[in-house]
Amino acid sequence: MTSPLPERAGRRCHNVLNPLHSTHYFSPDLGRELAAIGIEDDRGAYFAARSAAMGAVGPGTVTATFYNFRHELVARHVPGVWRSASPEAVLAARARAVDATLRRLLGDELIASEEVAEAAGLALRAAQACTRTARPLYAAHADLPVPEEPHLALWHAATLLREHRGDGHLAVLLAAGLDPVEALVSHTATGKGMAPRWALGTRGWTREDWEAAVDRLRGRGLLDAEGELTDAGAALRQHIEAETDRLDLAPYTHLGVAGVERLTELAKGLLTTAVANGAFPAGMIGKD
Template sequence: MNATPTSDRSYARRCAQAVNALHSIPYFTADLAERLAPFGVTDPSSVYMAGRASPLGAADATVVTALFNAFAPGFVAERVPAIWGLVSPEQAIAAREAAAGAALERLLGTDAVRSPGMAEAAELAGEAAAGCILPGRPLYAANAALARPDEPHVALWHAATMLREYRGDGHIAILSRAELTGVEALVIDCASEHGMAEEIVRPMRGWTEADWAASRERLRDRGLVSGEGVLTARGAALRDEIEHETGRLDRRPYELLGGSRTEKLAEFVRGLVRTAAGSHAFPPPLRTFFAPDTSRWNRL
C-alpha cells in the first residue's frame, strides 16, 4: 500500500481525534447512567465499565484490566464481574446505544441528527471502521461483531466507537513495546504539556498516590522524568514516538477512505463535537481536551 501523503495523515489524525470525542459523549452525560440505574448500576465508574466492556460479554476483571490498560486492577475488580450480576452485557449494549442516541439528539438537535449530512457521515465512518483488521485488536473486534444501529446518528456513534477502540488497541501495543505499564503511560502523559492534571486522571483510573509515586520513581530510573516529576527530553521524545507509532498503526481506516473523504468526515464530526461541547456535553475540567480546535485529547 502506498504511503499516505502528509496532508492525508493530518486529516487522519484530526478525524481520529474527532471520532474519539464523539464516542466519549454518552460517558460524560447522564444518559447512560439513567438507563443503567434501574438495573442497580449507579457508581459512575461501573456505568462506564458496563457500557464500554459490554461488547466483550461477561468478561472478568483480568480481561477488562488488560484491555482497558489504564485502570488499576483493584479498581476494576471492585466492579467487574459484579456488574454482570446486575445487568447483562446485552442489556448494557442496548442501554449505551439508547444513551448515545438520546444524548446526541438532545445536544445537536433533531434537525442535525436527521440531516443528509449525518447519514453521509455514518456511511463514511462505517466504511472506514468496517475496513480495519481484526488480529491484535480485541476491543475493536468485539464492537465490530455488533449489529450496526439503524438510526444514522447512532450508527455514526457506533462507527466512532469502533474507530476509537481500533486506535486504542494499537496504542496499547505500542506502550507494551516501549515497556510502559498503563499507569506509567498516564504519569508520562500528565507530566507533558499535552496532558491533564494528575488530580483529575489518577482517581478516575483508580490509582492511589502510592501507586503513582512508585510509577514516577520507575520512570525516573529510566531517565524519563526528573526527580520533581517533570518530563525529561528523553521522556518527551518517547511520548512523541509513541504518538507517532500509534498514528501509524491507525492509518488503515483513513487510507481506505482517502484524503478528501477523510477530511469531509473529520470536518463534519468536529462540527458535531463543537456543538456538543457548546451544549456542555463535557465537564469543565475536560472541555478543552475535547474541543475540536485543540491538540490535547484525553484517552478514555
C-alpha cells in the same frame, strides 16, 4: 494510484471522532439508563458499558483491555455487574443513553441533517478496513450490528475506529515499557492527557502510585525534577503516537485523502457543538 495521506491526517480525524464517542461516558443519561437495569455505581456503569460487547467477561479481561485502570478497582465491579444485568441489556441501555446524549448535545435538527448522515457513511467506510487480529475491544464491537439511525451509526463507527486505534496504542505502550500508571503520568506531562485528579479519581490509583511512577520515569530520564518531559520523554511520547498512527493507518488510507479531510471537517463541527453544549467537565485535561 492512491494519493498518500498527509502526515497525522488519521490522528487528526481520530482526535475529533473519538470525543463524539466519549460523550456518553460523561452524560447523566448513561448513569440513568444503567441504574434502571440495576447498575447504579458510576464506575460499574463505565466498566459494564465499555466491556459488554465482549460478553460477561471477568475482571482480568477488562483490566487487560482497558490497560490503565487498577485491577482492584475493576474487580470491585466486575463480574458483579453481570449479576445485575446481562451484557445484552447493558448494550441496549447504552444505545438508549447514546441516543439521548447526542440529541441533547447536538439538537434534533442537526441529528436529522445531511451532514450527520454523510459523516456516518464516511466513518463506516473507513471502519471497513479495520482488522480484528490482536484487537479485542475493536473485534467485539465489530460483531455488533450497525444501527439504522444515522447519528447512532456515526457513533457506532466512531466507536469502532476508537477501539481499533486504542487496541494498537496499548501494544505500543507495552513495547515502550510503560506500565499503566507510567502511561498516564507521561501522557499528562504532554499537557494533552487527563489531569492527575481526574486520572486518580477514575482509574483507581493512589497519589502514592502516581508519585512512584514519576520517580520511575525520572530514573529512566523521561521526566525532569519538576515532572516535565525531558527531551527523551518527549521523543518517546512522539514515537508512541507515530507508531500508533502506523498501526491505525488502514482505515484512513481506505477512506482516502478527500474522505478523511471531509470526515474530519464534519466531525469537528459536530464536536464543537457538543462541547459548547457541555459535553465534557471543565478542567478534565491538563497537568493540574
